[in-house]
Each structure stands twice: as structure tokens, then as C-alpha cells.
Amino acid sequence: MSKVKYTDRSISAKELMYAVASMVIGVGIFNLPRYITTVTNGIDGIISILVMGGVVLGIVWIMGQFIRMYPGKGIYEILLAIIPKPLAFPLIIIYGSFFALLAAYEIRAIAEITKKYLLSNTSSDSLSLLFLLVTLYALFGSRTALIRINSMFLPVVLIVSLLLVVLNIRIMHLDNFYPLLTTDLQGYGSGMINIFFSFTGISIILSYSYLVNEPDKASSAAVKGVFISIIIYTMVFVSCVAVFSNLGTDFLENPTIELGKEIELPGGFFERFESVYFTIWIMTIFNTTSMSIDSSLIVLESLFKKAKKETLIVILSPIIFFVSMVPIGMEGMEAMGTFIGRVSLALIAIIPIPLYIIAKIRGVK
Amino acid sequence: MKKPCYMLSTLLLINLLQGCGAREIEKKAFVIGVGIDEKKSGDDSSQPVMNGTFQVAVPRSLKPESTNEKAYQNFEDEGHDISEQISNIAQYSNKELYFAHNQIILISDQVAKHPERMERLLDFFVRHEDIRRSVRVFITKGNTKRYLNVENNEKLPAIYMDTLAANVQNHSRTASIKRLGDLQEDLLAHRSFVLPVMHYKNTEEIKLGGAAIIKGESSRLTHVLNEKDTEAMNILNGEFQNGMLFFELDDDLYIYKIDKSKSKIKLVPTKNGQLTFRITISVEGEIQEVNKQMDTRTISADHVKKEVEKQIAKKTEPFIKKLQNQYKTDVLGLGVYMEKHHHKEWLKLKKNWETGKNHFSQVKINTHIHTTISSAGGLR
Known part of the structure; x- marks a missing residue:
């Protein structure tokens, strides 16, 4: 095992891969199966996941190409190199605030879920605040360290996701997969749009573009990272349908959590598998949230070059906390989630494509 | 070789992070079985009144040395739905009913005969975050209250019924055991299905046999099959x-x-x-x-x-x-x-x-x- 050089200020392609995979898997996974089963029949939703996954792989590849074209440059610098400042400036502002909004949503969502399943007597406000404070602790430290945490957490997440599927095999009914291919095109389409929210995290590679020390490998590393998350999503979706049936999944608020609850192992310790499982999901969401806030910070740093990182964190974090308190109740959260999903579709899925074309035409200077 | 070792130790350490947390065990009454009966009353509300029996385990009398004490306690109250019954029980029980370890749900055939009644009552159990979808559901002939008082070698009646169902040699004469989760899926899809039926024999024995047909379209019990038909x-x-x-x-x-x-x-x-x-x-x-x-x-x-x-x-x-x-x-x-x-x-x-x-x-x-x-x- 090679020793990690902690003084290293850059990240390798492999670390980028871990970061992308961890970032992509966020709170979206808790209700991802439901978002798909509402619009599809049987196991058909798998097509939506795979097609959307393919599209996302394409987008991620394009994003990786930006890094190759402009090695060592930050996202704002890349934008300025491609499009004029009057266009780049609002775009970068939207990008920065989008990630602050995403972080706010993640914080609130994890607080609500923790309150619901683990700590029913604690208010969600204090849970959000605590979670935010922990992420801030990570943010005050070194940026590369924050990215490297992913390499530690991701294998654990993968093992637990695998256990989630394997331990449920006993109660799976393969009959639930039928009827096959009865969904109409519109269903597949809305399924794809619904799951894009779960892929929002991919743009992390643009945020960290200036840190990557192997720009040529960035595309393939990012593609691999997304591939991991596609596999996990597919696995979770298929097991949810196999265990709860399509209709049953549709009626569950958080099918993935219920899947964890279904596991019953002999012996007192593991009887409640979901608590182990929860701890691990909170770890990935910690990664997602801290990297989201970090993305906003990177934008702020590129705009206010003289300001210290600590000052920016102190200014930004209360705003994120207040935004996370805005949605009222279950419906508010659902609306916020949908809003973020739609914005991310425009910002992350669509905008990089014309940018790439412009960059190609203008050529790298 | 080092890498898997690191990973394993991380996994083990993570396990320490969990725990019973805020749930104080002494303040909870562990429900192990629930029975739902019909109650006749002159209430003018259109919804009929139900009688819920909640069997709670008393852990201290499960110890081998204490023999005389009952190992369980049945709380019972009436209400239109489960939540109302629980809130009524809270007025005289000093502990909060805690459902995470519930094993069985018994529904009397009288209740199941009403259209959609069972469906409405089970909503509580599928909605509640603590309750597992693996709880077993049975139909009982007559009031469930009697069943929850059956005492024999097994100190807890709910556990007796649960293990009775697990004795697979019986399976050919009764409908296969239904998990709450599967039941919900059938009810959602408006499918007809069967539930195992329990018969009261005497104060020490319960007989499991036959099948209750729940018709999908009205989700009510229409017929009870005898053992031969089952x-x-x-x-x-x-x-x-x-x-x-x-x-x-x-x-x-x-x-x-x-x-x-x-x-x-x-x-x-x-x-x-x-x-x-x-x-x-x-x-x-x-x-x-x-x-x-x-x-x-x-x-x-x-x-x-x-x-x-x-x-x-x-x-x-x-x-x-x-x-x-x-x-x-x-x-x-x-x-x-x-x-x-x-x-x-x-x-x-x-x-x-x-x-x-x-x-x-x-x-x-x-x-x-x-x-x-x-x-x-x-x-x-």
C-alpha cells in the first residue's frame, strides 16, 4: 500500500472517481425507486435509469474534456475562456447559489429522515444545525483532505449497498418484475427526468477542475465514478420492485429505507440492520453536503479573490441554514426537491453541451 | 492483505456509532401482539368502534426464577382507529406503547367481514415508521381477546401463536403465512388473497387451520375455507x-x-x-x-x-x-x-x-x- 502524500495539493484521477461517486449518491437515493415506479410499470423503470445513466455518462465525459482543454483552471476561468463575461458572470452566480441550495436541501432532508427513523424526540432544526456544524468542521480544513475522505467512505457504502440487496433476497418475488415493457414513452421520459435529481452531483468535477493533476484521465475517471452510482441505483431499484412490487414501492415515502428495515437477521445485534445502514448513509450525505457547500465556496473564492476562505464560510453557512428552514412540511420539501431537480437538469445537463461546442469551435488558446 | 483489514476495522468501528440512542428502554412498553375486535356501540359516527388489544411483554417476569407472575400484560381499549385506542390506553398506562418488536396482528373475522374495514385498520401498521413489514397477519374465529390470553408452556401468547405459524408441518392445512407487507401489496392491487385462520380450542391451545378468502374488489372476508379445501x-x-x-x-x-x-x-x-x-x-x-x-x-x-x-x-x-x-x-x-x-x-x-x-x-x-x-x- 502506497503512502498518501498529505502535503499534496492536488487530487489524482482515482480520487476524482471516488469523489464523483460519493457526490452523486445523496439523499436522492432514499426515494429514487418511488420517483421511477410512479411513472412506470413493473421493472420497466430500469430502462429509464440506464438511458438516463447513459446520458449522464455523456455529460460527465464532456465535463472531463473541459478539464483536459483547460488544465489547472477553475470553473470561472474556464467559463471566461469560452464565453464573454456578461454571460459567464450570471452563470457562475447561478451555479454557486444552486450548490448552496442543494446543500440546504440535503441538510434539511437528512434531518427530517433522522428525526423520523432514529431520533423522534429531537427537533429537525437542531438536527440540521448539528449536521451543518459537522460539515463546516470539514470545510475549514484542507480541500484535498475533504475530497480524500470519499476514498475512505465509498467502499463502506458499496459494501452496505450490496448487503442491502443480498440480505433481502429471501423475500424477493421475481414475479413482481412483470408485466414487461407496458409503460408508454411518456412514462419512460418522466422517469428519466425524475431521476436526474439523483445525478445532480456530477458537476463536482468542474468545481474541482483546478485540483486535478491528471487532466487527461479526468474524463474516464469521472465516467467510472458515475458508473458506480448507476450500478447502485439499478440495484436498489430492482430490489425495491422485487420486494415491495411496483405498486407497493409507489406507496412508500422512502422505499430504500424501508428496504433496510425489511432485513431481519438472527441474533439480537443485527436484528435492526437499519441503524447500521443509517449511519452509513449519513456518511455519504455528509460527503455530498460538504462538497456542495465547497462548490459554492469555490465560486465565491473565484469572485472575491482577496477574501479568506474562513470569512466566506462564516458568511455562507448561516444563509444555507436559513434556506434549509424555508420549506414548510412534507409538501415544501417535495416542492424544493422537484425545483432543484428541474434547475439541475437545465444547469448541469443542458448548458455544458453548447459550451463544449463553442469551446471546440473557438479552439484552445 | 492490509487493505481488507483496514476496511474491516472501519466497518466494525462504524457499528459502534449506532445504539439505542434516545429510546429509553424502561419507558417503553414492548408490544408483541395486537388484536382487533368489533365493538357494538350507539355511537352516531358512521365509522364503527373497534376494540384493540395490545399485548405487552413484561421482561422481568420472563426470568426463569419468577414463575408466578404473568409474563405479559394486555392493554385494551376501544376507539374508531388504532391511534385513538393507543391514546386512550396512554391515560392509564405509564409506558408508551412501542411497536418495533411487534410480531403478529390478529383480526377477528367479524371485523374482516366489513368491506374495507381491515384495509383501513392496517393503515396504521404500514404507515408507522417503527413497525416492520414482516409482521404476520392472521384472521381469528371470534374475538381476538381470547386468543391473546391463551397460556401454556410458552409464556407469551403472541409468541406462541407466532411459533405455531412457524411450525411448517402444519402448512398444508392452512393458508401460507402472510407478511403485512405482502398483504398491503395485495390490498393496493385489489387482488383476492387468503389469510391463515386461527381457531380457539381451550385456554391452553389454539388451532391453526383453514383459509379466509379476502375478496379484492371489496377487500372483505367473504368465505372461510375448510382444511380440505385449503x-x-x-x-x-x-x-x-x-x-x-x-x-x-x-x-x-x-x-x-x-x-x-x-x-x-x-x-x-x-x-x-x-x-x-x-x-x-x-x-x-x-x-x-x-x-x-x-x-x-x-x-x-x-x-x-x-x-x-x-x-x-x-x-x-x-x-x-x-x-x-x-x-x-x-x-x-x-x-x-x-x-x-x-x-x-x-x-x-x-x-x-x-x-x-x-x-x-x-x-x-x-x-x-x-x-x-x-x-x-x-x-x-
């Missing part, structure tokens, strides 16, 4: 596990024990548009006992096999007729099969499957039986 249904559904067939052959009494049973439904294409299904039943088992004179040899396996097939047909055919003409309820999964494998045709049939035109009663059902004799014990 056996036939289990054979047809491929769920006849560890059951036995008794029959007479050449003046000797034979006992054929079924170890494995499978069934497969297939739609057979016909010219005149008559829906015809073929149910292929395959059973595998052994000859467990032959009541004959010791010095005669066991007859050829083929001979016995034919007789087994005949016996199975004798059981299933009248049952199919009864199901189609008398009960008019599809518990054989033909509708489910159509929905899953012939979706387009099913959309046309769906509305009038069990009601109205009643397509289910008019379909033709052929059965094909395959038997295998895996062993005849130690004798020839």
Missing part, C-alpha cells in the same frame, strides 16, 4: 409443503408425504376465444407409511404414482368448481398471471373478472399433475 388450494398454488396424502390402494393404506410442490399457470390458446388455463402441478415426495402385511413387498412406484395423481385430481377438481361457481373468487392467481404476462388482454377483463360478467367463473381450468417418488423409506 389443502386443494395449496396444491394448486404450489404451496403444499410438508403435507400428506392418505389413500387406499389394493386394500392397503398408503401415506404419501409431499416434500416439494410447485405449480405453473399457463394460458392455452384456443380457437373459439374461450379463456383456458393449464395449471401444471408437480409434487415430489416419499412413501412414508404403508399399512400392509409385513411379508408382502411394496408395489411398484408407477402404480403408486398414478394413484397419487388420481388422489390429487380428486382433491383439486371439486375445489376449482366450488371456487368458480360458489365463491367466485380468484385465489389461484389466474388474474395476477394475466396481469403480468398478458397485460393487454387483462386490461379488458380486469373490470369484470370477479364481479359483473364474472369472467373468472367462465374460464376453463385444466390441471396437469406430475408426481415423483423420491424414496420409499428403508423398506423395499
Whole structure:
């Protein structure tokens, strides 16, 4: 095992891969199966996941190409190199605030879920605040360290996701997969749009573009990272349908959590598998949230070059906390989630494509 | 080698992070069984009043040295729904009812007979975050209260009933055990299904046998199958596990024990548009006992096999007729099969499957039986 050089200020392609995979898997996974089963029949939703996954792989590849074209440059610098400042400036502002909004949503969502399943007597406000404070602790430290945490957490997440599927095999009914291919095109389409929210995290590679020390490998590393998350999503979706049936999944608020609850192992310790499982999901969401806030910070740093990182964190974090308190109740959260999903579709899925074309035409200077 | 070690230690360390947390164990009353009965009352509300019995384990009397104390306590109160009953109980119980370890839900047949009643009552259990979807659901003949007071070697009545259901040798004479989660899926899809039935014998015993048919369209209990019909249904559904067939052959009494049973439904294409299904039943088992004179040899396996097939047909055919003409309820999964494998045709049939035109009663059902004799014990 090679020793990690902690003084290293850059990240390798492999670390980028871990970061992308961890970032992509966020709170979206808790209700991802439901978002798909509402619009599809049987196991058909798998097509939506795979097609959307393919599209996302394409987008991620394009994003990786930006890094190759402009090695060592930050996202704002890349934008300025491609499009004029009057266009780049609002775009970068939207990008920065989008990630602050995403972080706010993640914080609130994890607080609500923790309150619901683990700590029913604690208010969600204090849970959000605590979670935010922990992420801030990570943010005050070194940026590369924050990215490297992913390499530690991701294998654990993968093992637990695998256990989630394997331990449920006993109660799976393969009959639930039928009827096959009865969904109409519109269903597949809305399924794809619904799951894009779960892929929002991919743009992390643009945020960290200036840190990557192997720009040529960035595309393939990012593609691999997304591939991991596609596999996990597919696995979770298929097991949810196999265990709860399509209709049953549709009626569950958080099918993935219920899947964890279904596991019953002999012996007192593991009887409640979901608590182990929860701890691990909170770890990935910690990664997602801290990297989201970090993305906003990177934008702020590129705009206010003289300001210290600590000052920016102190200014930004209360705003994120207040935004996370805005949605009222279950419906508010659902609306916020949908809003973020739609914005991310425009910002992350669509905008990089014309940018790439412009960059190609203008050529790298 | 180092890498897996690191990973393993991380995993183990993570386990320490969890814990019972804010749940103070002494302040919780662990519910292990729930019974729901009907209550007659002069309430003017359109919703009928129910009587809920919640069996709570008393951990300190489960210790071997204390013998006289009851190991359980039944809380009971009335209310329109479960939450109302729980809030009533909270007025005289010093502990909060905690459902995470609940094992069984009993529903009296009186309650289940009301349309959609069961569905509404079970909402609490599928909605509540603490309750697992693996809770077993049973129908009881008469009030559930009696069942939750049955005392024998097993100190907790709820655990007695739960382990009674786990004794698989009984499975051929009762409907297979239903998990709450599966029940919810059936109710959501408006499918007809069966639940196992419990019969009260005396203060120490409960008998598990038969099947309660819950009709999908109104989600209420319509008929209770006797054990013989339940056996036939289990054979047809491929769920006849560890059951036995008794029959007479050449003046000797034979006992054929079924170890494995499978069934497969297939739609057979016909010219005149008559829906015809073929149910292929395959059973595998052994000859467990032959009541004959010791010095005669066991007859050829083929001979016995034919007789087994005949016996199975004798059981299933009248049952199919009864199901189609008398009960008019599809518990054989033909509708489910159509929905899953012939979706387009099913959309046309769906509305009038069990009601109205009643397509289910008019379909033709052929059965094909395959038997295998895996062993005849130690004798020839």
C-alpha cells in the first residue's frame, strides 16, 4: 500500500472517481425507486435509469474534456475562456447559489429522515444545525483532505449497498418484475427526468477542475465514478420492485429505507440492520453536503479573490441554514426537491453541451 | 492483505456509532401482539368502534426464577382507529406503547367481514415508521381477546401463536403465512388473497387451520375455507409443503408425504376465444407409511404414482368448481398471471373478472399433475 502524500495539493484521477461517486449518491437515493415506479410499470423503470445513466455518462465525459482543454483552471476561468463575461458572470452566480441550495436541501432532508427513523424526540432544526456544524468542521480544513475522505467512505457504502440487496433476497418475488415493457414513452421520459435529481452531483468535477493533476484521465475517471452510482441505483431499484412490487414501492415515502428495515437477521445485534445502514448513509450525505457547500465556496473564492476562505464560510453557512428552514412540511420539501431537480437538469445537463461546442469551435488558446 | 483489514476495522468501528440512542428502554412498553375486535356501540359516527388489544411483554417476569407472575400484560381499549385506542390506553398506562418488536396482528373475522374495514385498520401498521413489514397477519374465529390470553408452556401468547405459524408441518392445512407487507401489496392491487385462520380450542391451545378468502374488489372476508379445501388450494398454488396424502390402494393404506410442490399457470390458446388455463402441478415426495402385511413387498412406484395423481385430481377438481361457481373468487392467481404476462388482454377483463360478467367463473381450468417418488423409506 502506497503512502498518501498529505502535503499534496492536488487530487489524482482515482480520487476524482471516488469523489464523483460519493457526490452523486445523496439523499436522492432514499426515494429514487418511488420517483421511477410512479411513472412506470413493473421493472420497466430500469430502462429509464440506464438511458438516463447513459446520458449522464455523456455529460460527465464532456465535463472531463473541459478539464483536459483547460488544465489547472477553475470553473470561472474556464467559463471566461469560452464565453464573454456578461454571460459567464450570471452563470457562475447561478451555479454557486444552486450548490448552496442543494446543500440546504440535503441538510434539511437528512434531518427530517433522522428525526423520523432514529431520533423522534429531537427537533429537525437542531438536527440540521448539528449536521451543518459537522460539515463546516470539514470545510475549514484542507480541500484535498475533504475530497480524500470519499476514498475512505465509498467502499463502506458499496459494501452496505450490496448487503442491502443480498440480505433481502429471501423475500424477493421475481414475479413482481412483470408485466414487461407496458409503460408508454411518456412514462419512460418522466422517469428519466425524475431521476436526474439523483445525478445532480456530477458537476463536482468542474468545481474541482483546478485540483486535478491528471487532466487527461479526468474524463474516464469521472465516467467510472458515475458508473458506480448507476450500478447502485439499478440495484436498489430492482430490489425495491422485487420486494415491495411496483405498486407497493409507489406507496412508500422512502422505499430504500424501508428496504433496510425489511432485513431481519438472527441474533439480537443485527436484528435492526437499519441503524447500521443509517449511519452509513449519513456518511455519504455528509460527503455530498460538504462538497456542495465547497462548490459554492469555490465560486465565491473565484469572485472575491482577496477574501479568506474562513470569512466566506462564516458568511455562507448561516444563509444555507436559513434556506434549509424555508420549506414548510412534507409538501415544501417535495416542492424544493422537484425545483432543484428541474434547475439541475437545465444547469448541469443542458448548458455544458453548447459550451463544449463553442469551446471546440473557438479552439484552445 | 492490509487493505481488507483496514476496511474491516472501519466497518466494525462504524457499528459502534449506532445504539439505542434516545429510546429509553424502561419507558417503553414492548408490544408483541395486537388484536382487533368489533365493538357494538350507539355511537352516531358512521365509522364503527373497534376494540384493540395490545399485548405487552413484561421482561422481568420472563426470568426463569419468577414463575408466578404473568409474563405479559394486555392493554385494551376501544376507539374508531388504532391511534385513538393507543391514546386512550396512554391515560392509564405509564409506558408508551412501542411497536418495533411487534410480531403478529390478529383480526377477528367479524371485523374482516366489513368491506374495507381491515384495509383501513392496517393503515396504521404500514404507515408507522417503527413497525416492520414482516409482521404476520392472521384472521381469528371470534374475538381476538381470547386468543391473546391463551397460556401454556410458552409464556407469551403472541409468541406462541407466532411459533405455531412457524411450525411448517402444519402448512398444508392452512393458508401460507402472510407478511403485512405482502398483504398491503395485495390490498393496493385489489387482488383476492387468503389469510391463515386461527381457531380457539381451550385456554391452553389454539388451532391453526383453514383459509379466509379476502375478496379484492371489496377487500372483505367473504368465505372461510375448510382444511380440505385449503389443502386443494395449496396444491394448486404450489404451496403444499410438508403435507400428506392418505389413500387406499389394493386394500392397503398408503401415506404419501409431499416434500416439494410447485405449480405453473399457463394460458392455452384456443380457437373459439374461450379463456383456458393449464395449471401444471408437480409434487415430489416419499412413501412414508404403508399399512400392509409385513411379508408382502411394496408395489411398484408407477402404480403408486398414478394413484397419487388420481388422489390429487380428486382433491383439486371439486375445489376449482366450488371456487368458480360458489365463491367466485380468484385465489389461484389466474388474474395476477394475466396481469403480468398478458397485460393487454387483462386490461379488458380486469373490470369484470370477479364481479359483473364474472369472467373468472367462465374460464376453463385444466390441471396437469406430475408426481415423483423420491424414496420409499428403508423398506423395499
